[in-house]
Amino acid sequence: MKKNIIKISLVFLTLLGIASCVQEFINNEDIDTDDFSVKAAKSIFEKQVHTFEVKPFILSAKTRKEGKPAITPLWSKGYHFNDETGNYVEVPLNLPLSKIFARRDPKEAVSDDEKYQNTMVRLLIQKISENDYEYSIVHITGDSLYMSKGKRTLTSLHLNNLSSFSGQIRYFNLKAELLWGKIYKNGAIIGHISLMDESNNSTPNTRGYYTNHCENYPVEYEYCYYTGYEDNEGITITNEDCYTETHWETNCYDIWVSDGDDGGSYNPGGGGASGGSGGGTPTINNPQKYIKADNDKISKKKIPETMTIQIPNMCVPSIMEFVSNFLKGQVNQVLIMQYYYNTYGRSIANDGVSGTHIEDLVNHFFTTSPFEGYKEAIDKGYVVMTDIREGTSTEAHNILVIGYKSNGDLIYMDPAKGYWMETASFYIKGDYKICIKGEKYISN
Known part of the structure; x- marks a missing residue:
């Protein structure tokens, strides 16, 4: 009561x-x-x-x-x-x-x-x-x-x-x-x-x-x-x-997807129809290694295309460290783990980061902006930390969206693979969408 x-x-x-x-x-x-x-x-x-x-x-x-x-x-x-x-x-x-x-x-x-x-x-x-x-x-x-x-x-x-x-x-x-x-x-x-x-x-x-x-x-x-x-x-x-x-x-x-009658594929999460005359076998843009193409939009220049592969349970701090590196900041995984343990009394190495704490954790180290859409964030030069579906389970995996393709597919860094990937935005689970603008710990 x-x-x-x-x-x-x-x-x-x-x-x-x-x-x-x-x-x-x-x-x-x-x-x-x-x-x-x-x-x-x-x-x-x-x-x-x-x-x-x-x-x-x-x-x-x-x-x-x-x-x-x-x-x-x-x-x-x-x-x-x-x-x-x-x-x-x-x-x-x-x-x-x-x-x-x-x-x-x-x-x-x-x-x-x-x-x-x-x-x-x-x-x-x-x-x-x-x-x-x-x-x-x-x-x-x-x-x-x-x-x-x-x-x-x-x-x-x-x-x-x-x-x-x-x-x-x-x-x-x-x-x-x-x-x-x-x-x-x-x-x-x-x-x-x-x-x-x-x-x-x-x-x-x-x-x-x-x-x-x-x-x-x-x-x-x-x-x-x-x-x-x-x-x-x-x-x-x-x-x-x-x-x-x-x-x-x-x-x-x-x-x-196109079935030959609707004039092209429609990506409900990515913003509209991609042109074409339809026909043929439907193409589903599953997550795959990034293939560079004309008109791809990347949020910032010189974002590395590779990173050190994460260890288990460390997808969140590894992505945060990756962001800090290309922002030329000072945040690293040890600092993140220490702050998380002191604040929440839990070990990231053992338990990962709870979904209820991710936004607070990121906001402690980075400056952020309200999420208005992936395209809008990328066009402003931001990156978006979010999660992607894993297999057919209810589990999700932390990634960093760093760009988009002309058909609305998203380009992202996957810390479990260590390189850029691309996928239809359907696969982005989106339990959280954190637009990162900069780092709070960059020295002058």
Whole structure:
């Protein structure tokens, strides 16, 4: 139990409970479907659906308190749109006074202060044909970088306008069972979500993209209920009760390639289409040794093309030392290890660097800049420390992005190989993206 005093706007005052039983009742008689609108969707929904459940609220017995009404759609805020996939009405839900914080890996260390409302829940109604409708509960979860830019909220985001969205969108049926989902980066779909596939195999799609990397993740929902009293400023929260629920899912990431009809390959992480007439066998730019080409852009002159190969667990300090060397600085691996042990009480040689400490560690020794994109950073003369996928596991490996190619592929130094590599930006995991400008310890 957490007890805080928080001021919350009257916009969020609705204190509603949760439906405990699920029953879908379909009756298509007496439904006016000449015009599909929010009003028509409301009429159809109320005739066809008796109750529904919303994850994560239905999973805990503590949420099933007698006397509380069911979650209801906020029809007055409904939104109608058409796109190439169909005719839809999207409706916010009247949830309890609460927040939902979703994260893909419960092992990720996140302090309570960093747990913000990163998930919005919507009802989506699709008109398939006359008297044929599909219903789903949609969870829109923004990733930390997307939510931090301009302190974004998801309340005004609609499913037909995701041009800048980064995060995950999951679709559940009315029994709160996961149907499928999509993973977005800067508005592009870079992967798909499904219930956990224990075989963890990847198969190519016949058109437009190739799925070649799947990972199983536990997805944790932390949801908190508030109680308090009304005053002139809204609601003063006097108590906060938080619970967690977890489900397992498979995330498969896609590389977009030419299939002969789409006029060239599309790299969702690297910024657009590369020209060409299409046709032939799709080419997937797997990580490979760098091959110099015209129009390659390197952030700084005289960055060495080779380095001493790292020893196990030392990918972070070895890259930091590499950066210091071409900046003509004084940082070395021994200095980094001593600082890390004195600060965190852990040995890098034994444990590596924790993902929660990487940015603090780099910022101690180097001057940095907010990440706006790999191309933007390289064009400004910066380098970007980040991580790359390793095999088919959830493990990642620290690298340094030092340039890009004309097709959007990235050029990077791999400390495990000791030389420059290049790859489609899909392979860059990007758990952190640290733009390094200079070193704090350079002597005058």
